[in-house]
Amino acid sequence: MNDTISSREFRAHLAEVIDRARAGDTTVVTRNGKAVGAFVPMEVLEKARRSDEDELRRLIEERRDSPLVSMAEVMAETLERDD
Structure with missing residues (x-):
């Protein structure tokens, strides 16, 4: 389940937000009514990191033997995609 709270509520209820993340829930934080970040379970972050690493490995393998594309x-x- 996802919940949306203001940055003020986030600060005031941080312990509850942490408990929700431990239970597998994501909390979206807003400022002036706009989403600015999210507090997510560690599994979500780890999955995103693995996905990024897998994409990097795929690109390297795909182009490793190409005489037209240098490793640099x-x-x-790959680094441009993070910007």
């Missing part, structure tokens, strides 16, 4: 170009392309 692959790394530069």
